[in-house]
Amino acid sequence: MNPSNYLILAALLFTIGAVGVLLRRNAIVVFMCVELMLNAANLTLVTFSRINGTLDGQIMAFFVMVVAAAEVVIGLAIILTIFRTRRSASVDDVNLLKY
Amino acid sequence: MAVHPTATCQTSTFLVATCLTAASSMSISPLTTSSVTTSPMTRYAMPHEVGHEVGYAAASGVFSATWLLLVLPLAGALILLLGGRRTDRWGHLLGTAASAASFVVGLVLFFELRGRGAEDRQVAQHLFSWIPVNGFQVDAGLLFDQLSAVFVLLITGVGTLIHVYSIGYMAHDPGRRRFFAYMNLFLASMLLLVLGDNFLVLYAGWELVGLSSFLLIKFWEYKPAAATAANKAFYMNRVGDVGLALAIMLMFATVGSTNYDSVLGAAAADIIGYGTLTAIALLLLLGACGKSGQFPLQAWLPDAMEGPTPISALIHAATMVTAGVYLIARASPIFTETQAARTVVVIIGAVTIVIGCVIGCAYDDIKKVLAYSTVSQIGYMFLAVGLGPAGYALGIAHLLAHGFFKAGLFLGSGSVIHAMDDEQDMRKYGGLWRLMPVTWVTFGLGYLAIIGLPPLSGFFTKDKIIEAAFDKGGTSGYLLGLTALLGAGITAFYMTRLFLLTFHGERRWSSSGERAKHPHESPTVMTGPMALLAVGSVFAGGLFIVGGTLQDWLAPVLGESHEEGAHTLSPAVVTALTLLVAAGGFAGAYLRYQVRPVEAVARPDSEVGLVTVAARHDLYANTFNETVFMRPGQYLTRFLVWLDTVGVDGLVRGTAAGIGGLSGRLRRTQTGFVRSYALSMLGGAVLVVVAALLVRTG
């Protein structure tokens, strides 16, 4: 097996995540889909790290995890605030701003 | 990344030229800017330096006060606008004073200029570096030369008279101060337009003129018609403005500068390719058509008569609408070089003459008739400047003379409208000459001037244009000459009609009853300016034309006119023909509207359609007039109005509505759903990735 197969797997996961963002209404699930996309990017980074023979890719994957952790905190806090206001976590319900 | 431009593409000669011009405080723009050596500018970089570079004289002495011309009215406008109600009591006086002061400055400068040798008569004043983007310099500078001088005098002179007149005309209007502020603003903008020393400054003035015109047309905004008219004027002017803007861009792209001397020098030196030159000229023409109400952008001008009458006189007769002629005259080296563009100019001029005349015959509204008369007279100017070097000065001469008599006519009509309690229908006038003698005389002189009665000014200027048209030679010369002749005839007809309907015949109004009118002469503050303008209408033409005074004066700017060329028809024949045709028009109108009674109400459309019935009753000369001019005129009018509303207006409105509709529909894509947004993003991502992969393989 060629190590590049990991890249194809990552591309699939990334796309699944992106489509999930488009399809799911629950804000938390949407956010989980974004996390999936980030992880797909991480897998790509790690694989390229191996292909290139440098550890920079792994370092960057590590930074992505740190950033994701911070992002999750903020994101979930925002989603919770909305939930407390509207008793709903559906992204379709926040629809006052339009046109 | 960047290489210093002077290092790559400018030779020492160019540097010398730069030094010379810099010494005369006019900086030519360094040509090119970027490290991309294949930029279109470099192609013209070399020849540019050898173009005819006549550096303008630097402003010194009295001329260092050129900027005062602009600043005086601008200061007036600012004080009046910012001062608010506090300035209500004396605002009109300040406005008039600002305008008069500007006129005085203009006079002083003019005489100073006359006092100089012919070669020193182009004085430039550098104000400040306006846009010094890396390699591109636009210096805001003023240029006071022979051409701007006459315009300055026309603008400030006529402008001041109209200011004085407005003191009386607007006496009872609560917004008089604002009105004077706008008028001052207009003067400043117009002066900026004619005084700028490069096309960008001209453009700035151009847009400001459009803005102030918009404000003034809209002055009585509570009238829906005024609001609509202002919008219409604004839209149609924008169409022209786009042309001007594109022309300037194109100039910059090819020459690397927008200064008059660089661009026109390059044009005169055959540096710019013929196609580009023609494109520039046509785009300039589009701009000129918009501003001057020429075919096919003429429809806004009559509507703009909804503004107060002084405005009609100032903007829509004497000054603003002539900006197009100024533009073409200013860019004359470009037009001289491109036969194709000049052909378009003369065609537009000729078509507009006919359109203006024919429609002028059909309206009953006194101001609309005058408006279409303006359209047609500007057509003459276009025709003249389209004839090339032979005609530039003639066009300007007609423009100046027209400035006098048309302003006088408008002011006179304002006086009449004022006297008749804002009634504008000529059919409801009649026999006013006894009641308003001063108006009658001044208006009459203007009327005689426009129909070309010798030795009034219109005679000289129009006659020369017709002559020049014939002199163009060939079939086209005959066609143009005959069109111009025809125009002269119709002009005589409809202007006589207007004059007779207004001042002579029986009184078609009553001095008693519910709609009683008590016409009276206007106060001196109004009649005074009218009288002065009448004097101008009488003498201006002769002053300009006899002995070629104006032509000689303007020759350094516009080039020598070829007076000695062979004539197609001898001048005497042309003059005789013109007089004959005009007399015919006069006679037709006299017979129809003086000898026969005039209905106080225009006949309804249902009756107008019965051509045979009308023909049986009118077997005399007026029948001829009616069938040859009026009926086709009315049909043509209707057709043109239809064309106007459906075609041109439709186009303008259609575009606006189209964009509006597109906007309304596109707006719906902003659904407010995060998921839709994400969808559009993913769609965009797919597109970008596809594009990236395509350019990789491609």
Place this chain on the structure above:
Amino acid sequence: MSAQILAQAAGEITRTSTGEAATFWVLAPVAVLAALGMVLARNAVHGALLLVTNFFCLAVFYLLQDAPFLGFVQIVVYTGAIMVLFLFVLMLVGVDSSDSLVETLRGQRVAAIVLGVGFAGLLVFPIGGVINNGTTAAGLTAANDGGNIQAIARLLFTDYVLAFEIVSALLIIAAVGAMILGHRERVDGKVTQREMLRRRFAEGGRVTPIPGPAVYARPEGTRLPAGLPGGGTDPGAGQGAREGCGDIEGNGDGDNGAGAHARGNPRPVGAGKGTDR
């Protein structure tokens, strides 16, 4: 075979070991299915658990690809901390609020799937093309020589030291942000125990705590009223007990005795509840 060994000796890998291939082909479908499952799961908690599965698979892949540090960080930080945070919020929002999967936006589902397939195609085919060109992997044997963690640490504190320093800002922002959205400043100050006591005395009435039911009573049983030390029954407690001690479950929030007492003696109800909360 020998070529492969040679290549590996030179630090280049064109083919992975059989073990890795096997693991990949087993876990890759699991990862994809778990991801799909997360997108399709009706219940968000199931989705979160499927995502955890997916992350575990990824962690294994990291381990396979000479990234042991990341593999464990993936498990500890991602699945252990981040996903637990997700689950926590899901619980807070309510687990039984399973989504309806009926699409309400017209065309959204079709468009999303079409675009998704297109996007995947745009990524997969070019990548596949590169693979067929015969990519070689340099491998991390050399880079990981002194130990993966040590090598990462070295890079982190040399080439990436600035990123490492500034990323701390993100953590502060996250903390501040969570506080802004979650923390509610007490407007009228906290009520101290001393103040509560003072209030109780100022209001008068019963000062001591109410004895629970069956306190000091001879037979044991929650239904009996509280007795007094000297014999007899407490009037306050007794009344409550007599009337309604039967419905213990009726008073959901905690202390039976207080509830029982409260029912018999209406006035302290507000005070009692207020101080309890």
Place this chain on the structure above:
Amino acid sequence: MSATASAIAGPQVLAQGAQGTIDVPAIQYSALSPILIVFGVALAGVLVDAFVPAKARRVIQPLLAAAGFVAAFVAVVLLHARRQVLAAGALAIDGPTLFLEGAILLFALLAVLLVAERRLDSSGGAIVASAAITPGSPGATAQRSSAEVQTEAYPLMAFSAAGMLLFVSSNTLLIMFVALEILSLPLYLLTGLARRRRLLSQEAAMKYFLLGAFSSAFFIYGLAFVYGYAGSVNLGRIADAAGTVGANDTYLYLGMALLGIGLFFKIGAVPFHSWTPDVYQGAPTPITAFMAAGTKVAAFGALLRLFYVSFGGLRWDWRPIVWIIAILTMVVGAVLALTQRDIKRMLAYSAIAHAGFLLTGLAAANSDGLSGSLFYLVAYGFTTIAAFGLVTLVRTGDGEASDLSQWQGLGRRSPVLAGIFAFLLLALAGIPLTSGFTGKFAVFEAAIAGDATPLVVVALVTSAIAAFFYVRVIVLMFFQEPGADGPIIVTRPTLTYAAVGIGAVVTLLLGVAPQPLLDLAGTAATSGFVR
């Protein structure tokens, strides 16, 4: 070839490993001082929030933030001649960086003035008293007029500004990514902090957050591909790698596209723009001003650096893409703005159209395009901050009067205010004698020089369309009768006046005498990007 690079790097690592010590690279912290000062101020702000009583906080926080931005600006001025790469290649301090850093700091300063304004109505300005209180709950009505303010907004702004500074100076994609997050996360939070119309504000925060996270995922994925191609995320090394003829440049192009998506999102280019109107409308207006000016400058700075430095050699390949996006952006921005009823939304669409004009400068792909874009960014930033600042002043009893119908006849009620707004609108429309005209001219001129004339034609046509809706507002303000329930104009809002005044004066100055700034931008651009 990336493999060989690592082969060279490998032994060094081994050698260091053998010694058991790590040589920490020298970071010239002095060159980093603007960023460090802003970070320091942010941290100090967090501490102040933790330990200082609420009343004092409301005074100390804005002062602290403003002082920090001023100090950092001074630091930028002192650094003006610096051209170097520092912190092991992580950051580049060069002409464009310093120019944009200066701009960001000035914008942040003006935005702090707007946020600190407390005379807008009975309460305490545009920022909510307590974000944690649920709208609709009993406490919510009380907090509308409460004197409390969520003073954490200031440190968050400082963090965001620090992120912007990092963003424009980043020399590796990783720093760029981290900086992107540092600038975005506080903005997500700040968006949700509006005092009035809490529901809209929260909604905007959520949309901004979800879409922002979505776009970051694209960015990081693109980063991965570029790393895969070049073996490094250093912008200069990427350029070196892109210069060689490699078989696998698929990864490079994929990465370029995906990175571009992330950045196009930030500048609000079509079709990645859809968050812009919603977020601009929902966010507290001073924050919108900060976002509109700061984020645009920062994201554009990063975009310019990435496309000029890393992908400079591929310019013939990316230019068509930028062309398409620029055209779409201009057209959609201008056309959609036509039918807006809300003033903030209209300005948002105008921001989109301006992003399109700026992309024209990018498409020029020459040094003039760079300097033109730099100038344009500064000019646009000042104008837009002043415009949004002015929007905060026109209010009804229920907060800002953002509906256009409420602006009807404003010229009669307060001519000066309406006059300034009209002037700013004309600047946005690009009328001569305003900075907008000079900026557009600079950019378009560069684009023509860069053989992008058709793009300029489209830009001119859209400018004409755009002029229509700006003029429409002017007509509305000056030529229509005020409605019965017209807006209230706030009295004596000194800080807002200061911010609006500065913005308007700069707009005028840059229109009348743009030479000094043009020179500055020109110098910055000619010295180019260090790598």
